[in-house]
Amino acid sequence: MSLLADPPTSFVPFSTLVARGPAASAGTRSLIDGYGRQIRDLRISVTDRCNFRCVYCMPEEGMQWLKRETILSFEEIERIAKIGVELGIEEVRLTGGEPTLRPDLPELVERLAQLPLRSLSLTTNGFLLRSLARPLAEAGLKRINVSLDTLQHDRFHQIARRRGLDEVLAGLEELERYPSISPIKVNVVAMRDFTEDEVVAFAELSRRKPYVIRFIEFMPLDADGNWQRERVLSGAEIKAIIERDFMPLVPVPAEPSSTSRRYTFADGVGEVGFINPVSQPFCGTCNRIRLTADGQLRTCLFSIDESDLRLPLRSGASDKQIADILIEAVSHKELKHKINEGEAFQRASRSMSQIGG
Numbered sequence: 001m002s003l004l005a006d007p008p009t010s011f012v013p014f015s016t017l018v019a020r021g022p023a024a025s026a027g028t029r030s031l032i033d034g035y036g037r038q039i040r041d042l043r044i045s046v047t048d049r050c051n052f053r054c055v056y057c058m059p060e061e062g063m064q065w066l067k068r069e070t071i072l073s074f075e076e077i078e079r080i081a082k083i084g085v086e087l088g089i090e091e092v093r094l095t096g097g098e099p100t101l102r103p104d105l106p107e108l109v110e111r112l113a114q115l116p117l118r119s120l121s122l123t124t125n126g127f128l129l130r131s132l133a134r135p136l137a138e139a140g141l142k143r144i145n146v147s148l149d150t151l152q153h154d155r156f157h158q159i160a161r162r163r164g165l166d167e168v169l170a171g172l173e174e175l176e177r178y179p180s181i182s183p184i185k186v187n188v189v190a191m192r193d194f195t196e197d198e199v200v201a202f203a204e205l206s207r208r209k210p211y212v213i214r215f216i217e218f219m220p221l222d223a224d225g226n227w228q229r230e231r232v233l234s235g236a237e238i239k240a241i242i243e244r245d246f247m248p249l250v251p252v253p254a255e256p257s258s259t260s261r262r263y264t265f266a267d268g269v270g271e272v273g274f275i276n277p278v279s280q281p282f283c284g285t286c287n288r289i290r291l292t293a294d295g296q297l298r299t300c301l302f303s304i305d306e307s308d309l310r311l312p313l314r315s316g317a318s319d320k321q322i323a324d325i326l327i328e329a330v331s332h333k334e335l336k337h338k339i340n341e342g343e344a345f346q347r348a349s350r351s352m353s354q355i356g357g
């Protein structure tokens with residue numbers, strides 16, 4: 001069966017859903033999972049399409065796209081976000097696929113910016129930022145992550161299978177003109193036998209520019225299924241390269257739910273971070289859930305199951321009923337991913353670009 005097959009159209013009555021979960025029956029109106037973790041962070045994918053084909057994420061060809069009519073409208077996304085806020089969501093991040101490909105993205109940002117959120121952010125490959133930075137800033141975007149895995153043109157083409165380094169760098173420059181979007185984070189997916197050579201160049205970039213550079217360990221979420229443990233270049237190894245070739249790093253305190261371990265350089269100029277989901281999993285403090293572009297709620301990047309919100313949304317469910325589905329799904333949030341547990345690890349039911357990283 002295709003990973004992207006439409007979810008079943010049979011509609012589970014809300015009464016059944018509501019009756020099942022312990023959180024729902026307890027009458028609490030917040031998103032607390034079975035392990036006591038309070039969900040505060042909602043990642044929303046606005047499209048599964050992308051203008052790059054990064055080797056660690058998507059196949060070169062053959063991706064099956066979601067049908068247009070399955071993609072949530074801005075009204076539907078806004079409604080779920082609002083209900084989430086009432087249940088304690090404080091941070092919303094828009095992602096994809098490539099979210100800037102969604103027509104009128106600033107309009108969605110503007111709608112979400114009206115909600116009482118602590119953070120409204122975007123994860124993007126940056127290719128279209130030169131023209132979008134301003135409308136996004138004006139719409140109320142507060143934070144941004146730009147993915148960039150190399151600073152060399154030929155390697156960029158090797159990774160993304162598209163040209164675009166100059167556009168991404170120009171997009172980053174443009175962002176600097178809008179201080180209301182801060183910090184500017186640059187995410188580098190680190191892969192063994194590829195990233196080592198560029199670690200120092202990225203560290204230097206973080207000192208030269210107001211960008212926080214974050215190295216992310218390669219996870220088994222690639223659509224091609226080519227992930228191998230040997231290809232994971234750990235955060236500890238990257239940190240050692242920086243400290244050996246460059247200068248000592250000093251830890252910066254971070255929030256407990258933060259995915260990244262942050263460091264500044266000994267002289268205080270520049271910041272780098274390490275997101276180590278493979279070598280140092282942070283599931284214990286995970287406060288995130290994800291909404292796919294087609295309206296499926298995922299409680300873990302590595303979820304096998306999803307909870308359908310689209311059908312209820314389109315079948316006249318009340319806000320309370322939608323909230324009950326969220327509460328019920330969260331009550332079953334996975335304890336942790338099992339990447340390091342050998343046979344027990346099962347690949348997620350969708351790949352990264354289909355989930356919304």
Ligand code: SAM
Pocket residue numbers: 050056057095096097098099123124125145146147187189216217218219220221222352353356357
């Ligand atoms: N297109 C946008 C972008 O490039 O940032 C947003 C979606 S992308 C799926 C979100 C993030 O997931 C990016 O930083 C990307 O590098 C990261 N990513 C994708 N596949 C990954 C993998 N297999 N392991 C680790 N990170 C991955």
